[in-house]
Amino acid sequence: xxxxxxxxxxxxxxxxxxxxxxxxxxxxxxxxxxxxxxxxxxxxxxxxxxxxxxxxxxxxxxxxxxxxxxxxxxxxxxxxxxxxxxxxxxxxxxxxxxxxxxxxxxxxxxxxxxxxxxxxxxxxxxxxxxxxxxxxxxxxxxxxxxxxxxxxxxxxxxxxxxxxxxxxxxxxxxxxxxxxxxxxxxxxxxxxxxxxxxxxxxxxxxxxxxxxxxxxxxxxxxxxxxxxxxxxxxxxxxxxxxxxxxxxxxxxxxxxxxxxxxxxxxxxxxxxxxxxxxxxxxxxxxxxx
Numbered sequence: 001x002x003x004x005x006x007x008x009x010x011x012x013x014x015x016x017x018x019x020x021x022x023x024x025x026x027x028x029x030x031x032x033x034x035x036x037x038x039x040x041x042x043x044x045x046x047x048x049x050x051x052x053x054x055x056x057x058x059x060x061x062x063x064x065x066x067x068x069x070x071x072x073x074x075x076x077x078x079x080x081x082x083x084x085x086x087x088x089x090x091x092x093x094x095x096x097x098x099x100x101x102x103x104x105x106x107x108x109x110x111x112x113x114x115x116x117x118x119x120x121x122x123x124x125x126x127x128x129x130x131x132x133x134x135x136x137x138x139x140x141x142x143x144x145x146x147x148x149x150x151x152x153x154x155x156x157x158x159x160x161x162x163x164x165x166x167x168x169x170x171x172x173x174x175x176x177x178x179x180x181x182x183x184x185x186x187x188x189x190x191x192x193x194x195x196x197x198x199x200x201x202x203x204x205x206x207x208x209x210x211x212x213x214x215x216x217x218x219x220x221x222x223x224x225x226x227x228x229x230x231x232x233x234x235x236x237x238x239x240x241x242x243x244x245x246x247x248x249x250x251x252x253x254x255x256x257x258x259x260x261x262x263x264x265x266x267x268x269x270x271x272x273x274x275x276x277x278x279x280x281x282x283x284x285x286x287x288x289x
Contacts, residue, residue: 005219006181007054007266008081008147008197009043010121011036011062011073014226014233016087017246018124022237026061026086035232036062037069039225042254044076050261053077055269057121057147058112060085060105067112074113079268081119081147082109090122090148091131099137106141118144119269121222125150125183132286136175145179145269146170147220151192166218167272168282179278181269183220186212197222202249206256213264221266227253 015023015032022028047054056078063070074080084090085105090098102120110116120143127134127148138146151162165184171177185192194200195212196219204212213219226232230250238246 003217004272005213005264005266006221006269006272007047007052008121008220008222008269009040009054009056010059010083010222010224011040011056011070012059012083012087012224012226013062014229015235016059016123017235017238017242018087018089018126020235020238020242022235024088029061033233034065035229036066036225038231039228040069042228043223043225043257044073046254046257046261047078048076049258050266052261052266053079053268053271054266055079055081055119055147057081057083057119058105058109058117059083059087060101060108061087063105063108063112070109070112074115079119079270080109080113080115080117081121081269082106082117083121084123087123089124089126090134091126091128093131095133095137098131098134099141102137102141118142120146120148122148135170135178135180135286136172139172139176139178143178145181145273147181147183147222147269149180149182150194151182151185163284164282166282168284169278170284170286172286177283179273179281180284181220183222184216184218186216196220198224198227199245199248201256202227202253206259209256209260210263213260223253223257226250228257 013036017023056073082105085101106116125148149162151165165182167181169177170180195204
């Protein structure tokens with residue numbers, strides 16, 4: 001496998017914090033100032049600077065509230081994926097709730113862009129062993145690829161049983177198949193760590209990020225507008241641990257990504273798939289969904 005770096009962005013606002021009662025419902029979001037465009041502009045400018053085309057996973061609520069902004073992302077030549085509508089953890093949903101949310105997001109994104117998403121990422125990478133029904137529904141809804149598997153333990157689930165950290169084909173008997181792009185990890189003192197996006201990207205120093213990207217044949221990056229907005233409000237009700245995860249080194253993210261893009265080439269999911277024979281990807285069989 002030739003080394004590949006994939007650029008993805010989860011388009012959500014700073015208050016879309018998972019598993020936190022204060023910000024959990026769509027109704028509660030009206031209580032917070034909107035800042036999604038601040039960080040998103042920085043990401044778009046950096047991608048323009050280095051001619052990067054990425055895959056942007058759009059929250060359906062964002063597509064309804066900011067259709068012009070979502071249309072701009074699309075017009076710039078970036079791929080449009082879905083990040084759900086209401087930013088809820090999949091393993092807390094029933095299969096019907098997941099399907100309804102997925103279809104609502106599809107409709108919102110299609111209204112904004114004129115195109116239906118073919119790529120999906122669950123909020124918090126929350127497709128777990130208990131919510132594999134989501135993959136079946138994605139196949140039934142004709143999604144080309146999913147980016148929701150986190151092959152290690154984490155606060156919002158994770159799927160440590162997943163047997164590969166490279167792109168693969170997930171096959172569900174009697175339903176069909178979908179290409180899975182899992183998050184990749186690195187081993188440090190025998191423990192799996194993420195470095196390619198979100199708070200993990202902010203945590204690792206620049207030299208370590210560059211080294212880790214260069215050391216892996218497959219890097220799935222994932223950024224959020226809030227990662228590039230050091231002046232965002234602080235939710236006082238968060239625990240100390242979650243405050244650290246949410247706000248550490250926000251001021252350094254833009255420069256760190258700038259330096260990384262200057263030495264590494266990044267492509268979108270669709271661009272990667274156009275360069276390979278999909279049938280050569282490892283096949284993962286899932287039967288009980």
